[in-house]
Ligand SMILES: Nc1ncnc2c1ncn2[C@@H]1O[C@H](COP(=O)(O)OP(=O)(O)OP(=O)(O)O)[C@@H](O)[C@H]1O
């Protein structure tokens with residue numbers, strides 16, 4: 001449904017994203033995860049046809065977003081990061097206008113407006129001027145606008161920002177329910193959000209895709225671990241066993257190297273335990289030659305550390321008090 | 328179709344905010360004051376030339392004030408991102424906004440007919456020049472609105488948009504003054520470009536095709552530039 005092929009975007013000489021490629025199948029929910037400035041919004045602006053890529057191409061439902069822009073845009077619903085709204089219009093007028101621009105008939109618009117008002121819980125504010133709405137309600141109007149015309153493809157840029165905790169849960173459920181009928185790309189920098197709503201996650205950092213997997217697999221790959229690489233001269237089987245017995249080591253493997261070179265081992269340990277000294281003395285005490293030892297920086301983890309791993313908002317909500325705080 | 332959707336939204340926008348009323352009222356009172364000066368002066372003639380001349384002058388300010396919001400605000404609110412990702416062509420947006428401003432402008436000009444009515448009540452003005460003058464006024468306004476809209480496309484700030492529009496219009500209005508300082512081809516070119524030089528004939532009751540073509544060309548050129556300006560927004 002969405003195909004992104006080798007897309008790059010330069011702002012002057014600065015590459016905001018470089019050589020991004022991925023596909024989203026119909027009905028799939030893809031999470032787009034990355035720290036601030038990673039290039040999430042830039043990618044979304046390109047996918048929705050707001051700005052053309054410097055390089056590469058994007059097709060939506062088979063239509064190229066640049067050369068067949070109008071056709072492609074008909075299939076998209078988009079919630080930009082800034083949640084742009086005409087602040088001097090009422091919710092009803094705003095949705096009506098967006099519907100007209102999407103070429104919907106009057107009857108269809110009226111029918112859909114009452115549906116999305118319901119879905120997004122906006123009933124009480126139907127004829128409120130948007131400038132008088134709180135941030136969270138504006139966010140919901142933005143979502144209502146994006147799903148109004150029942151688009152095949154939904155692009156949501158940080159859709160849960162600014163919504164109160166209970167609504168965040170509801171909004172995530174809402175987004176999840178939209179999958180199946182719609183194809184979704186949802187950007188976020190909140191880790192738990194991604195595991196709650198997405199079937200597949202792309203992690204983007206400094207404009208490049210650095211990982212792509214299911215949330216479960218990613219989580220597994222990330223359960224706090226640290227890696228150390230060593231080059232050891234000695235009997236391979238013995239070395240492996242000795243390394244595995246060092247305290248704190250979860251796993252030790254021999255890496256494929258060039259034939260004839262000194263064998264290299266990779267040791268995974270639990271997070272936060274310093275095992276390098278212990279590893280070194282184990283090797284040396286056994287009489288083997290330690291030719292190299294270095295801690296590998298796990299880029300993925302580093303990036304994850306910068307993501308919001310705590311779902312602070314959710315944790316504040318005590319389930320027993322939900323009714324009280326909903327008022 | 329999309330053009331009218333956009334135009335209709337903007338017309339409603341004009342009537343739902345005080346800004347347009349204030350601008351219109353200022354325009355009407357200023358032209359009214361000068362109208363009174365004109366008709367009460369000694370040897371006053373029963374003609375619309377005075378008021379049309381003043382109206383022409385104030386169009387330089389009226390037009391950019393009417394158009395300044397149209398595209399600048401979309402950029403400021405970020406709604407441009409929605410508009411430009413909806414299945415709507417850039418020219419449909421620009422044309423829709425332009426039509427809305429043209430309708431607002433026409434409404435203002437229609438109100439000045441009140442003065443003309445007074446002329447008919449208290450004197451016998453020549454109907455020919457009255458009609459041609461108003462045609463000239465409309466054409467002049469149409470061109471000025473296109474210039475104002477270009478200004479609005481260039482900035483997210485309405486004030487900046489208006490100032491750019493007014494500056495360009497002032498230059499276009501008075502290049503004939505510069506034209507009178509030089510001679511030869513240069514003078515002809517400068518006179519040919521001047522808005523004012525093309526207004527005068529209309530007030531004398533002369534409808535010259537060349538003048539009509541001039542105003543329509545200015546309108547077309549500036550609308551085209553506005554559309555291009557919107558397109559290049561995407562590349563930034
Ligand atoms: N119009 C622009 N001109 C110049 N640089 C830009 C522009 N837009 C974005 N950038 C740069 O491109 C990079 C990626 O920005 P982008 O907005 O895509 O990040 P993001 O992943 O959405 O971050 P956030 O989580 O903060 O929303 C940033 O370094 C940003 O400074």
Ligand SMILES: [Mg+2]
Nearest residue numbers: 040041042081
């Ligand atoms: Mg962003």
